[in-house]
Amino acid sequence: xxxxxxxxxxxxxxLFVASTCTALFANNTxxxxxxNSVSRISADPITLDIHFHFHDRLKAVYDNEWGVEKQAxxxxxxxxxxxxxxxxxxxxxAFNLLMATGExxxxxxxTGLREKFNQYGPAGHFLPLNNLIKKHAPYxxxxxxxxxxxxxxxxxxxxxxxxxxxxxDGKFGRAYFIRTDWLNNLGLPIPxxxxxxxxxxxxxxxxxxxxxxxxxxxxxxxxxxxxxxxxVTLWDARTTGSDTWHDFYISNGIVRHGYVEENYRxxxxxxxxxxxEGLIDKDVYTRTGNVRTELLASxxxxxxxxxxxxxxxxxxxxxxxxxxxxxxxxxxxxxxxGKRIExxxxxxxxxxxxxxxxxxxxxxxxIKYFDFWFSPQGRRLANFxxxxxxxxxxxxxxxxxxxxxxxxxxxxxxxxAVGAQVPRGFQQxxxxxxxxxxxxxxxxxxLYEQGDFLVEPFHGVTLNKEEKETIDFYWKDILAFMLERQxxxxxxxxxxxxxxxxxxxxIDKLGIKKVMKVMQSAYTRQYSAPLTAEIEE
Numbered sequence: 001x002x003x004x005x006x007x008x009x010x011x012x013x014x015l016f017v018a019s020t021c022t023a024l025f026a027n028n029t030x031x032x033x034x035x036n037s038v039s040r041i042s043a044d045p046i047t048l049d050i051h052f053h054f055h056d057r058l059k060a061v062y063d064n065e066w067g068v069e070k071q072a073x074x075x076x077x078x079x080x081x082x083x084x085x086x087x088x089x090x091x092x093x094a095f096n097l098l099m100a101t102g103e104x105x106x107x108x109x110x111t112g113l114r115e116k117f118n119q120y121g122p123a124g125h126f127l128p129l130n131n132l133i134k135k136h137a138p139y140x141x142x143x144x145x146x147x148x149x150x151x152x153x154x155x156x157x158x159x160x161x162x163x164x165x166x167x168x169d170g171k172f173g174r175a176y177f178i179r180t181d182w183l184n185n186l187g188l189p190i191p192x193x194x195x196x197x198x199x200x201x202x203x204x205x206x207x208x209x210x211x212x213x214x215x216x217x218x219x220x221x222x223x224x225x226x227x228x229x230x231x232v233t234l235w236d237a238r239t240t241g242s243d244t245w246h247d248f249y250i251s252n253g254i255v256r257h258g259y260v261e262e263n264y265r266x267x268x269x270x271x272x273x274x275x276x277e278g279l280i281d282k283d284v285y286t287r288t289g290n291v292r293t294e295l296l297a298s299x300x301x302x303x304x305x306x307x308x309x310x311x312x313x314x315x316x317x318x319x320x321x322x323x324x325x326x327x328x329x330x331x332x333x334x335x336x337x338g339k340r341i342e343x344x345x346x347x348x349x350x351x352x353x354x355x356x357x358x359x360x361x362x363x364x365x366x367i368k369y370f371d372f373w374f375s376p377q378g379r380r381l382a383n384f385x386x387x388x389x390x391x392x393x394x395x396x397x398x399x400x401x402x403x404x405x406x407x408x409x410x411x412x413x414x415x416x417a418v419g420a421q422v423p424r425g426f427q428q429x430x431x432x433x434x435x436x437x438x439x440x441x442x443x444x445x446x447l448y449e450q451g452d453f454l455v456e457p458f459h460g461v462t463l464n465k466e467e468k469e470t471i472d473f474y475w476k477d478i479l480a481f482m483l484e485r486q487x488x489x490x491x492x493x494x495x496x497x498x499x500x501x502x503x504x505x506x507i508d509k510l511g512i513k514k515v516m517k518v519m520q521s522a523y524t525r526q527y528s529a530p531l532t533a534e535i536e537e
Contacts, residue, residue: 038375041368042077048366049105050080051098052354053091054423055416056111061086066419067386075377078369080107092116099125106366109354111423114154114163117355121162126355127363128160136364137371139378140164143427150349152526153459163355164370164425167348170433171454172445173243174227174344176333177311178303181326182209193334194234201279204302212299219302220274221281223291227305228284229486232258232267233343234335239264241458243347246479248519250458253527255519259482260507266336268489268496275490285487296327305344309433312441329444332453342453349459352423373426382426385418400435411436461522470518474511481510 052062061084063069073079083105084094091110098104104125117126133140144151155161183190183200186209191197201219203209210217222228226245233239238258241249248257258264274280281287281295295301296314299322304311308329318325332340356366372378384391384398391398404414415421421432434442448454463471485503489496496503 038075038372038377040075040077041365041372042362045073045077045079046362046365047079047081048107048360048362048369049083050107050109050354051084051094051105052082052107052424053084053094053110054352056090058416059086059089060416060422062109062422063419067389068381068419071381071386072372072378076369076372078365104357104359106357106360106362107354108357109163109352109424111350111352113353113355114165114351117163117353118156121156121160121355122158125358126162127358127360128162129164129356129367130161132363132367133161133371136367137374139371139374140367143167143374149459153349154353157464163353164373165353166350166423166425167427168346168350169428170346170430172342172448173307173346174305175308175311175329175342175444175448176303176305176331177327177329179204179209179301179326180328181324182302184324184326185209185211190330191333193338194336197234197333198274198279201274201303202277205278209302210299216300217302218281218295218300219279221291221295221301221304222284223304223306225284225487228271228280229490230305230343231271232264233341234333235263235267235270236335236337236339237261237263237267239343241456242460243344246483248458250456250523253524255461255516255523257512257516259486260504260512265496265500268486272489272492272496276492280490285491296325297321299325308441308444309437312438312444315440316438328440329447331447331451340451340453341455342448343455345454345457348457350423353425370425373424379427379429382420382422382424383429383432385415385420390415390418390420397431400432405436461519461526463518463522467518467522470514474515478507478510478512478515481506 050062054060062080062082064080064082069080085097091112095108095110095113095116098108099120108126120126121128133144150165150167151161154163154165178190178200180190182204186203186207188200188203189196191200204217204219205215208215208217220228220231224245226239230239238249238256238261239245240247240258246259248255250256271280275282281291287294292301292304292306292311292314297318311327312329314327315325332342334340354370356363356370360366373382380398384400385404387393387398389401390404391400393399400411404411407414409417412421415432421428437445485494485496485499488494489499
């Protein structure tokens with residue numbers, strides 16, 4: 001069995017850095033200047049070259065003609081000039097090619113570069129930003145003063161900060177959705193616990209809720225098999241502690257991994273049973289295309305676990321096609337022990353952002369420019385675009401124009417086209433997304449907020465050189481084996497109960513104890529016993 005193993009074999013943990021630099025930003029009483037506007041940074045215009053590759057699927061790069069770029073230039077006196085080759089396959093490839101040349105532009109940024117910045121920064125290719133921020137960036141200083149956990153997570157192992165991150169906003173990402181019109185057709189309530197959920201899925205399978213006289217319903221489906229496996233939480237198991245699938249999680253200060261725990265065995269045993277009974281999409285590993293559209297538009301899909309906003313939008317998209325169509329978010333069913341948890345939450349930080357290269361001749365102006373994007377004025381520009389073009393102010397708040405909200409392209413794509421919501425170093429504002437999230441999703445988010453279903457997040461750990469070597473040597477093979485067995489169990493190729501002892505023995509032989517020891521040591525060092533460090537500019 002090797003389905004998707006190549007995809008899953010990437011390192012599932014994020015290599016975050018130590019909290020040693022927390023003391024460098026320990027003034028929690030500092031406040032930014034009491035103004036929404038930023039003074040011009042440079043009286044004489046300055047142009048800085050930038051390498052910036054993001055959204056690999058779109059092969060997007062920084063664009064000198066973005067409306068957001070031109071507005072920022074007008075305000076600050078700083079212009080950015082793209083030097084990135086748009087034909088690179090990925091941001092990682094583009095970065096590696098750039099570093100191979102040895103000729104760095106003034107600013108380097110894009111998606112998925114945090115680990116790269118923390119590797120090449122201490123080697124001297126990027127400048128440490130700690131003291132620069134203290135002296136010249138009050139908005140950034142204020143942000144880190146009030147978010148030391150973010151600072152811990154993005155700094156390098158030497159205690160220095162080498163990049164300014166893209167910081168997402170909002171707490172809730174995915175939720176459970178169910179066809180409430182099907183429930184009404186069958187006279188069923190929303191399932192309250194795992195036992196009721198099982199009975200509901202059986203009814204979806206056997207009682208023709210779509211009313212077409214065919215046994216074509218697929219009770220549970222998922223765009224990603226990981227969202228199916230997440231159902232093991234209904235047996236008090238865990239699949240991750242972060243927004244990265246298959247990650248470690250934290251319980252009372254202890255680093256754990258769900259795929260070696262007894263509750264996971266019980267959960268997989270039940271999911272295999274559900275799969276064998278046809279309650280789960282039999283093509284969950286192989287189905288291609290837009291699964292939600294395929295199964296919902298054909299009136300065959302009954303339940304899933306997916307994003308609030310995009311999944312709720314099907315209620316509007318299909319209302320004319322399927323009479324009384326209703327796909328509604330509902331509270332996580334109680335587990336076998338009575339717990340309700342939502343394992344997925346939006347990440348607090350992305351591995352995206354930008355850094356100042358060692359060759360930059362306008363370092364102070366550049367850190368002030370970075371600071372601009374964390375000011376109220378810069379944050380609004382980065383989130384909403386240009387006033388009068390993408391939005392207008394209503395009672396002091398930005399409101400998107402009808403062209404943005406109801407145009408021919410999705411809102412996020414419309415904003416990318418003008419340079420808003422691109423992963424430069426900035427702090428996102430959830431109000432941008434809330435405007436194009438329908439009432440069904442907003443009600444679901446409120447339900448999850450009131451229920452307090454989210455679990456403790458795992459923000460990652462510091463790995464020093466030796467620890468990283470241990471993880472790199474053992475973890476890839478361990479995770480690949482875990483996922484191979486996971487697929488075998490679900491598909492009925494092996495029996496998890498019969499296989500469990502051998503499974504644990506194999507993982508032990510592959511080095512899981514060494515991995516867990518490293519992870520615990522790194523976690524304890526970072527979060528329980530932070531050190532102080534002196535940073536020279």
